[in-house]
Amino acid sequence: MKVLILGGTGEARSLAAALVERTDTEVVSSLAGRVRNPKLPVGDVRVGGFGGPDGLADWLTAERVDAVVDATHPFARRISASAAEAAKRAGTPLVMLRRPGWSARPGDDWHWVDDLPEAARRLGEFGDRVFLTTGRQGLAEFADCPGWFLVRCVDAPEPPTPAEMRLLLDRGPYTVDGERALMTEHRIDVLVTKDSGGALTVAKLDAARDLGLPVVIVRRPPTPDVEQVSTVEDAVAWLDRSG
Ligand code: NAP
DSSP states (O other), rough: OOEEEEEEHHHHHHHHHHHHEEEEEEEEEEOOOOOSSSSOSSSSSSSSSSHHHHHHHHHHTTTTTTTEEEEOTTTTTHHHHHHHHHHHHHHHHHEEEEEOOOOOOTTEEEEEEEEHHHHHHHHHHHHSEEEEESSSSSGGGTTTSSSSEEEEEESOOOSSSSSSSSEEOOOOOOOHHHHHHHHHTTOSEEEEEOOOOSTTTTHHHHHHHHOOOOEEEOOEEEEEOSSSEHHHHHHHHHHHHOO
16 A cells, blocks of 8 residues: 655654554655755655645556545645645545644633734733744744744744844754743743644643743634544554555
Protein backbone atom coordinates (compact mmCIF):
# COMPACT_ATOMS: atom_id res chain seq x y z
CA MET A 1 0.00 0.00 0.00
CA LYS A 2 1.33 3.45 -0.89
CA VAL A 3 0.46 6.24 1.56
CA LEU A 4 0.89 9.98 1.16
CA ILE A 5 1.22 11.89 4.44
CA LEU A 6 0.60 15.61 4.13
CA GLY A 7 2.86 16.83 6.89
CA GLY A 8 4.49 19.70 8.69
CA THR A 9 3.50 18.55 12.19
CA GLY A 10 4.81 16.31 14.95
CA GLU A 11 1.93 13.91 14.35
CA ALA A 12 2.89 13.59 10.69
CA ARG A 13 6.45 12.71 11.69
CA SER A 14 5.22 10.17 14.26
CA LEU A 15 2.95 8.57 11.69
CA ALA A 16 5.78 8.31 9.16
CA ALA A 17 7.93 6.69 11.85
CA ALA A 18 5.16 4.22 12.68
CA LEU A 19 4.64 3.24 9.03
CA VAL A 20 8.18 3.22 7.71
CA GLU A 21 9.02 -0.04 9.50
CA ARG A 22 6.18 -1.91 7.81
CA THR A 23 7.16 -4.02 4.85
CA ASP A 24 3.67 -3.82 3.32
CA THR A 25 3.55 0.00 3.27
CA GLU A 26 5.36 2.58 1.17
CA VAL A 27 5.25 6.04 2.71
CA VAL A 28 5.89 9.45 1.19
CA SER A 29 5.72 12.52 3.42
CA SER A 30 5.03 15.87 1.86
CA LEU A 31 6.13 19.26 3.19
CA ALA A 32 5.17 22.70 1.95
CA GLY A 33 8.76 23.93 2.03
CA ARG A 34 7.99 27.03 4.09
CA VAL A 35 10.53 26.42 6.89
CA ARG A 36 14.18 26.91 6.00
CA ASN A 37 15.50 24.02 8.06
CA PRO A 38 12.52 21.71 8.71
CA LYS A 39 12.44 18.76 11.07
CA LEU A 40 12.30 15.97 8.51
CA PRO A 41 10.22 12.82 8.90
CA VAL A 42 11.89 9.46 8.41
CA GLY A 43 11.40 7.83 5.03
CA ASP A 44 10.78 9.43 1.64
CA VAL A 45 10.03 13.13 1.63
CA ARG A 46 8.89 15.45 -1.15
CA VAL A 47 8.86 19.22 -0.73
CA GLY A 48 6.70 21.95 -2.28
CA GLY A 49 3.11 22.61 -3.30
CA PHE A 50 1.25 20.37 -5.75
CA GLY A 51 -0.39 23.18 -7.68
CA GLY A 52 -3.82 23.16 -6.03
CA PRO A 53 -6.42 20.37 -6.02
CA ASP A 54 -5.92 19.51 -9.70
CA GLY A 55 -2.17 19.15 -9.26
CA LEU A 56 -2.60 17.01 -6.19
CA ALA A 57 -5.25 14.82 -7.86
CA ASP A 58 -2.91 14.28 -10.82
CA TRP A 59 -0.07 13.44 -8.44
CA LEU A 60 -2.16 10.89 -6.54
CA THR A 61 -3.10 9.18 -9.79
CA ALA A 62 0.38 9.29 -11.35
CA GLU A 63 2.04 8.02 -8.18
CA ARG A 64 -0.65 5.33 -7.65
CA VAL A 65 -1.30 6.46 -4.08
CA ASP A 66 -3.68 4.14 -2.20
CA ALA A 67 -4.48 6.41 0.75
CA VAL A 68 -3.83 9.95 1.95
CA VAL A 69 -3.44 11.13 5.54
CA ASP A 70 -3.85 14.86 5.91
CA ALA A 71 -1.73 15.41 9.01
CA THR A 72 -1.16 19.11 8.37
CA HIS A 73 -1.48 21.82 11.01
CA PRO A 74 -5.04 22.70 12.11
CA PHE A 75 -4.54 26.22 10.70
CA ALA A 76 -3.23 25.05 7.31
CA ARG A 77 -6.58 25.57 5.68
CA ARG A 78 -5.76 25.60 1.98
CA ILE A 79 -3.89 22.30 1.80
CA SER A 80 -6.66 20.52 3.74
CA ALA A 81 -9.31 21.89 1.36
CA SER A 82 -7.10 20.91 -1.56
CA ALA A 83 -6.63 17.38 -0.18
CA ALA A 84 -10.38 16.88 0.27
CA GLU A 85 -11.07 17.98 -3.30
CA ALA A 86 -8.16 16.09 -4.85
CA ALA A 87 -8.91 12.83 -3.03
CA LYS A 88 -12.49 12.97 -4.25
CA ARG A 89 -11.38 13.58 -7.85
CA ALA A 90 -8.73 10.87 -7.79
CA GLY A 91 -10.95 8.39 -5.88
CA THR A 92 -8.29 8.01 -3.18
CA PRO A 93 -9.35 7.35 0.43
CA LEU A 94 -8.48 10.29 2.71
CA VAL A 95 -8.42 10.73 6.45
CA MET A 96 -7.61 13.89 8.39
CA LEU A 97 -5.37 13.44 11.43
CA ARG A 98 -6.12 16.37 13.72
CA ARG A 99 -4.87 16.62 17.27
CA PRO A 100 -7.57 17.89 19.65
CA GLY A 101 -7.65 21.61 20.41
CA TRP A 102 -6.77 22.98 23.85
CA SER A 103 -9.39 23.35 26.60
CA ALA A 104 -9.39 26.02 29.28
CA ARG A 105 -8.80 24.87 32.86
CA PRO A 106 -9.72 26.51 36.16
CA GLY A 107 -7.69 29.69 36.57
CA ASP A 108 -7.38 30.34 32.82
CA ASP A 109 -8.39 33.74 31.46
CA TRP A 110 -8.93 32.94 27.78
CA HIS A 111 -10.52 35.24 25.22
CA TRP A 112 -11.56 33.43 22.04
CA VAL A 113 -11.37 35.25 18.69
CA ASP A 114 -12.18 34.11 15.17
CA ASP A 115 -9.01 35.21 13.42
CA LEU A 116 -5.80 37.24 13.66
CA PRO A 117 -7.41 40.59 12.71
CA GLU A 118 -9.87 40.17 15.60
CA ALA A 119 -6.95 39.29 17.91
CA ALA A 120 -5.17 42.46 16.80
CA ARG A 121 -8.29 44.57 17.44
CA ARG A 122 -8.77 43.12 20.93
CA LEU A 123 -5.17 43.50 22.17
CA GLY A 124 -5.65 46.99 23.60
CA GLU A 125 -8.03 45.54 26.22
CA PHE A 126 -5.23 43.63 27.89
CA GLY A 127 -2.13 45.81 28.09
CA ASP A 128 0.90 47.03 26.18
CA ARG A 129 3.31 44.12 26.24
CA VAL A 130 2.31 41.22 24.02
CA PHE A 131 3.77 37.74 23.60
CA LEU A 132 2.80 36.76 20.05
CA THR A 133 3.12 33.08 19.15
CA THR A 134 0.85 32.84 16.12
CA GLY A 135 3.66 32.30 13.61
CA ARG A 136 5.39 34.49 11.09
CA GLN A 137 2.56 34.32 8.55
CA GLY A 138 -0.08 36.85 9.53
CA LEU A 139 2.27 39.06 11.50
CA ALA A 140 1.28 41.92 9.22
CA GLU A 141 -2.12 41.96 10.97
CA PHE A 142 -0.34 43.33 14.05
CA ALA A 143 1.83 45.88 12.23
CA ASP A 144 -0.38 48.84 13.14
CA CYS A 145 -0.97 47.80 16.75
CA PRO A 146 0.49 50.03 19.42
CA GLY A 147 2.49 48.37 22.18
CA TRP A 148 5.57 46.19 22.45
CA PHE A 149 5.73 42.66 21.01
CA LEU A 150 7.78 39.61 21.84
CA VAL A 151 7.39 37.61 18.61
CA ARG A 152 8.39 33.96 18.63
CA CYS A 153 8.51 32.01 15.39
CA VAL A 154 10.61 29.40 13.58
CA ASP A 155 11.97 31.60 10.76
CA ALA A 156 12.34 35.38 10.60
CA PRO A 157 9.22 37.15 9.32
CA GLU A 158 9.02 39.46 6.30
CA PRO A 159 7.86 43.02 6.94
CA PRO A 160 5.42 44.52 7.75
CA THR A 161 5.83 43.59 11.41
CA PRO A 162 4.99 45.46 14.63
CA ALA A 163 7.12 48.59 15.04
CA GLU A 164 8.20 47.75 18.60
CA MET A 165 9.24 44.12 18.47
CA ARG A 166 11.80 41.68 19.81
CA LEU A 167 12.18 38.57 17.66
CA LEU A 168 12.85 35.17 19.16
CA LEU A 169 13.61 32.39 16.64
CA ASP A 170 12.69 29.09 18.26
CA ARG A 171 10.55 26.05 17.56
CA GLY A 172 9.97 24.25 20.85
CA PRO A 173 9.10 22.03 22.56
CA TYR A 174 8.93 24.38 25.54
CA THR A 175 8.76 23.90 29.32
CA VAL A 176 6.43 25.64 31.75
CA ASP A 177 9.40 26.97 33.76
CA GLY A 178 11.02 28.34 30.62
CA GLU A 179 7.80 29.97 29.41
CA ARG A 180 7.11 31.50 32.82
CA ALA A 181 10.65 32.91 32.99
CA LEU A 182 10.35 34.33 29.45
CA MET A 183 7.03 36.04 30.18
CA THR A 184 8.28 37.40 33.49
CA GLU A 185 11.55 38.67 32.04
CA HIS A 186 9.71 40.57 29.31
CA ARG A 187 6.93 41.79 31.63
CA ILE A 188 4.29 40.34 29.33
CA ASP A 189 0.69 41.54 29.78
CA VAL A 190 -1.04 39.20 27.31
CA LEU A 191 -0.30 36.03 25.34
CA VAL A 192 -1.67 35.56 21.81
CA THR A 193 -1.86 32.05 20.39
CA LYS A 194 -3.71 29.93 17.88
CA ASP A 195 -5.61 26.90 19.21
CA SER A 196 -2.97 24.63 17.74
CA GLY A 197 -3.42 21.93 20.38
CA GLY A 198 -0.83 19.30 21.27
CA ALA A 199 1.79 18.88 23.95
CA LEU A 200 4.79 20.51 22.28
CA THR A 201 3.65 24.12 22.72
CA VAL A 202 1.07 23.91 25.53
CA ALA A 203 3.54 25.10 28.22
CA LYS A 204 2.87 28.77 27.40
CA LEU A 205 -0.77 28.30 28.45
CA ASP A 206 0.22 26.70 31.74
CA ALA A 207 2.69 29.53 32.36
CA ALA A 208 0.08 32.20 31.55
CA ARG A 209 -2.32 30.54 34.04
CA ASP A 210 0.40 30.49 36.72
CA LEU A 211 1.12 34.17 36.14
CA GLY A 212 -2.57 35.17 35.94
CA LEU A 213 -2.13 36.51 32.40
CA PRO A 214 -4.94 36.80 29.86
CA VAL A 215 -4.68 34.77 26.67
CA VAL A 216 -6.16 35.76 23.32
CA ILE A 217 -6.73 32.46 21.53
CA VAL A 218 -7.66 32.10 17.87
CA ARG A 219 -10.34 29.52 17.04
CA ARG A 220 -9.53 26.85 14.49
CA PRO A 221 -10.87 27.33 10.98
CA PRO A 222 -13.59 24.90 9.87
CA THR A 223 -12.41 21.61 8.39
CA PRO A 224 -13.59 20.05 5.12
CA ASP A 225 -16.20 17.31 5.37
CA VAL A 226 -13.84 14.32 5.55
CA GLU A 227 -13.31 11.48 8.02
CA GLN A 228 -11.20 12.54 10.99
CA VAL A 229 -9.05 10.80 13.59
CA SER A 230 -7.22 12.47 16.44
CA THR A 231 -4.28 10.17 17.16
CA VAL A 232 -1.47 8.54 15.20
CA GLU A 233 -2.69 5.11 16.40
CA ASP A 234 -6.16 5.78 14.99
CA ALA A 235 -4.65 6.91 11.70
CA VAL A 236 -2.72 3.62 11.49
CA ALA A 237 -5.91 1.68 12.29
CA TRP A 238 -7.76 3.64 9.58
CA LEU A 239 -5.03 2.75 7.07
CA ASP A 240 -5.30 -0.91 8.04
CA ARG A 241 -9.04 -0.79 7.40
CA SER A 242 -8.76 1.02 4.08
CA GLY A 243 -5.76 -0.96 2.76
P1 NAP B 1 -1.81 26.37 3.68
O1 NAP B 1 -2.11 27.83 3.68
O2 NAP B 1 -2.91 25.42 3.91
O3 NAP B 1 -1.11 25.95 2.33
C1 NAP B 1 -0.68 26.85 1.34
C2 NAP B 1 -0.14 26.05 0.19
O4 NAP B 1 1.09 25.42 0.55
C3 NAP B 1 -1.05 24.92 -0.22
O5 NAP B 1 -2.07 25.37 -1.09
C4 NAP B 1 -0.09 23.97 -0.87
O6 NAP B 1 0.27 24.39 -2.18
C5 NAP B 1 1.15 24.12 -0.03
N1 NAP B 1 1.21 23.13 1.07
C6 NAP B 1 0.81 23.28 2.37
N2 NAP B 1 1.09 22.20 3.09
C7 NAP B 1 1.69 21.32 2.23
C8 NAP B 1 2.22 20.03 2.38
N3 NAP B 1 2.22 19.38 3.57
N4 NAP B 1 2.75 19.43 1.27
C9 NAP B 1 2.79 20.07 0.07
N5 NAP B 1 2.29 21.31 -0.13
C10 NAP B 1 1.75 21.92 0.94
O7 NAP B 1 -0.64 26.03 4.72
P2 NAP B 1 0.24 26.99 5.66
O8 NAP B 1 -0.61 27.49 6.75
O9 NAP B 1 1.01 27.91 4.76
O10 NAP B 1 1.22 25.88 6.25
C11 NAP B 1 2.23 25.31 5.46
C12 NAP B 1 2.71 24.03 6.12
O11 NAP B 1 3.22 24.33 7.41
C13 NAP B 1 1.62 22.99 6.31
O12 NAP B 1 2.06 21.79 5.73
C14 NAP B 1 1.41 22.87 7.79
O13 NAP B 1 1.21 21.55 8.20
C15 NAP B 1 2.67 23.48 8.38
N6 NAP B 1 2.39 24.31 9.57
C16 NAP B 1 1.49 25.33 9.51
C17 NAP B 1 1.22 26.08 10.64
C18 NAP B 1 0.19 27.18 10.63
O14 NAP B 1 -0.02 27.80 11.70
N7 NAP B 1 -0.46 27.47 9.53
C19 NAP B 1 1.91 25.78 11.84
C20 NAP B 1 2.83 24.74 11.87
C21 NAP B 1 3.06 24.01 10.73
P3 NAP B 1 -0.46 23.80 -3.49
O15 NAP B 1 -1.83 24.39 -3.49
O16 NAP B 1 0.42 24.30 -4.59
O17 NAP B 1 -0.49 22.31 -3.37
